[in-house]
Amino acid sequence: MTRINVTVDGVTYEEDVEPRLLLVHLLRDRLGRTGTPIGCDTSNCGACTVMLEGRSVKSCSVLAVQVDGQDIVTVEGLASGGTDWHPMQRAFHEEHALQCGYCTPGMIMAAIDLLKDDPDPSDEAIRKGLEGNLCRCTGYTNIVRAVRRGAHSMSQDPEAAAAGARSAEEL
Amino acid sequence: MIPASFDYVRPASLEEAVAALDGAGEEAKVLSGGQSLLPLLRMRLSYPSVLVDVGRLEELRGIRDEGGHLAIGAAATHDEVVRSPLVNAECPLVALATATVADPAVRHRGTFGGSLAHADPAGDLPAVAVALDMEFVIRSSSGERIVAARDFFVDYLETALAPGEIITEIRVPKLGDGWGFHYEKFHRTAQAWATVGVAAAVRVSTQGGRHIEEARVGLTNMGSTPVRATEVEAAVRGAELNGQAGTNGSGGGGSVNGHPRSQEGAAPGNGNGAGSAPHGGPGPRGALRQASELAAEGTSPPTDLHGGPGYRRHLARVLTYRALGTAARSALGG
Known part of the structure; x- marks a missing residue:
């Protein structure tokens, strides 16, 4: 067992973990963050995408021991004050950018990540930015629309947009 | 899947990492980002005794x-x-x-x-x-x-x-001035491995007509190791890029006779001749095309779900032509 400290959605945890424990299993099985699903388990589908130190990663392809001392935000940490949806969550809701919803947490995290580099992306840039995230309901058209709407909202409301990046102290 | 058990160390320096590897024997593995290694571990294709994590050094x-x-x-x-x-x-x-x-x-x-x-x-x-x-x-x-x-x-x-x-x-x-570059990758879906890929670097001279002075070509997934397409490199040396004597009707201008991709319209399997006889005449398009025909020489491409050796050889020729053309255009500032 290896002892790790990790901050997830603003809360710091100390956990003893086996080195082989995957980050996604730490999040789901130990910390109860079941908002992050396991899709393909082969780093193809992106359903398990979370922010690690502010950038998107696939949590099925990271060991829990590798994130010792680092900061993670899951889809459950996006809503400010735990109640008001992040503008990107709202945009996915308003544009009906989901059918079964399984890919949605990863899509939202990847979308927020892509806006960090390109706050006003073209449809092509959105499709390219989400290339690591698969939707098997084939709902990509509405997903692209939602990311565009989310980008617009975030440019209008930077404070809400920053919620996902809040650290433990702020929350 | 869950990987088999292993030990984990995160050394604080390169020196410590080397010492850790030294003490751990043949079954130790270096872990950095883990994006290749972790899938192998999860699929139980690899059973290291200890991972030495150097990702934060x-x-x-x-x-x-x-x-x-x-x-x-x-x-x-x-x-x-x-x-x-x-x-x-x-x-x-x-x-x-x-x-x-x-x-x-x-x-x-x-x-x-x-x-x-x-x-x-x-x-x-x-x-x-x-x-x-x-x-x-x-x-x-x-x-x-x-x-x-x-x-x-x-x-x-x-x-x-x-x-x-x-x-x-x-x-x-560093290669210096006058070079253009391109990486042409053919893959089935956005984030899939390359079925075949071609890395091209081309140095273009504008002295005495635009021509290729030197080229480097590397092939992805055309054998058990990456391949250097030396025959293409030799054949393409001296190829004119916008000679007035283009005999194949391609418009010239300042470009390398337009975009190879659009000229050729050759998605695999369109019946355009799977790289049989060299295409084109002695004009510039013909020179790049003829050199690219050599791209699969001496290769042993693998077979998988996405294609066999013949298909991959065809891809290598087509993609080499595209990569050389795009690299040459970029050398000319296009």
Whole structure:
């Protein structure tokens, strides 16, 4: 067992973990963050995408021991004050950018990540930015629309947009 | 799936890492970003006794200008490489190819040295390494050695790295002025491995008519190791790019006779002749085309769900033609 400290959605945890424990299993099985699903388990589908130190990663392809001392935000940490949806969550809701919803947490995290580099992306840039995230309901058209709407909202409301990046102290 | 059990150490320095590897024996593995290694562990294709995590060692990160070459830290992430102003300015082919590796989330974690050490011939970086004659700086408890890319890739997923050795940096020679670059990758879906890929660097001279003076061509997934297409490189030397004597009706202008992709309209299987006889006459389009016909010479491409050797040889020829054309256009500022 290896002892790790990790901050997830603003809360710091100390956990003893086996080195082989995957980050996604730490999040789901130990910390109860079941908002992050396991899709393909082969780093193809992106359903398990979370922010690690502010950038998107696939949590099925990271060991829990590798994130010792680092900061993670899951889809459950996006809503400010735990109640008001992040503008990107709202945009996915308003544009009906989901059918079964399984890919949605990863899509939202990847979308927020892509806006960090390109706050006003073209449809092509959105499709390219989400290339690591698969939707098997084939709902990509509405997903692209939602990311565009989310980008617009975030440019209008930077404070809400920053919620996902809040650290433990702020929350 | 859940990986088999292993021990884990995270040394605080390169020296400690080398010592840890030395003490751990043959079954130890170096862990950096883990984007190649963790899938192997999860699928139980690899059973290391201990992982030595070097992902946070500052000594292995960063990208430095060393005059004649860039030194890319082995644990620099793909994302850092793609964003690096130095890499984009001095070794653009590296940035172009790295930007096609997997997807953004994988590029945030995966590392330049890790991807090369994994040595998957379907990976994008090994072909670039052999095309640009990169050098690997390798450390172990017995000191440091430097291995040229052509000697580094030994076989499928096998490199010249011995147990106890770790790549610390990769040296990428600067090619100087007059070069253009392109990485042409054919893959089934956005983040899939390359079915075939072609890395091309082309130096164009404008003295006495535009022509190719020198070319470097590396092939992805055309054998158990990355392949240097030396026959193409020799054949394309001297190829005119906008000679007035173009006999195949291609418009000239300042470009390399338009975009090869659109000229040829040759998605595989359109009945356009799977690279049978050399296309085109003695004009510029013909010269690039004829050189590209040699792209599959001496290769032993693999068979998988996405195609057999014949299909891959065809792809190599078509993609080499595209890559050379695009690289030449970019050398001319187009």
